[in-house]
Amino acid sequence: MTTERNIRTNFAFYAPEGDGGAWHTTLNSLERALREAFPDPVIALRRSGIRSMAVLDFEIEQAPDVWLVGTAALTEPDYPYITLTDVTADEAGPFAVWLRDGFAPAPDLVRSTSSLAMANGEDTPSPLPAEGGGDDITALLRRHLEAFDH
Template sequence: MTNDNPIRTRFVFAPPVDDATAWNLSLDRFAEALEQGFPGAWTKHEGPLGPRPSDTLSFEVEIAESVWIEGLTTTPFDGMGSVMVENASASEAAVFAAWLRDSFAPSPELVHFSSEFAMNRGDESVWRIPAAGGTEAIAEELQRHIDTAGQL
């Protein structure tokens, strides 16, 4: 995969499977954190969505000048949920993931991820965002995830 034409996919970020309430996720707190972390962020509470109705928060944030990504946060159970960014490259998703790790998750080890690209190829593994390092280290891990799934 070259960086000239990166794969764009939905990335899903969540706490560890064995500690699903580790973030103590609430949509109001998440919206407030987004608006503080990304000036000009747009958020909107949506009605319950999905096969198991979940409270949802749609959002759009500017990750670089004139570069916006859209996402959705869902909370199917109190304190538990996930955050998705839509149609993002690994480098774009890395900017958001760094913010999530450094400004929202209670500990840097608690941000795990997968992608629609991998799941569509039968890869149900869950990866972890590096607990240290900047957006480049995160982008490398997200890209490694995409490259591994692309070899299936």
């Protein structure tokens, strides 16, 4: 019997390549969406020291005792992204579904990758399928991690 590894990494979610404005959103609208979707989130706006732009840091309770920590930068048309820090595929999957179905204006507008993939030389995010529930997306993210877990 094999036991599945519980790989922890950072997951990043992006708008479609070449269309940084596809999400038609701001940090303020992301903050509102997080507050509506998750109970008592901790949210802070700050200026990033790396690229000198406004970012939104958040901590949300996705399920009882399952906390996600993330950062978002929604600069258009540059490089809008939302990252989750130190999460498993099981934790990132439901957030990815919320992002795709509950935040992005259309389900075909979210791409994802992980720091594990990037550390192994793969720096091109892949589109999330426009369909599929939490179990499907979680399984997809697990397979993604397994492909780079050497």
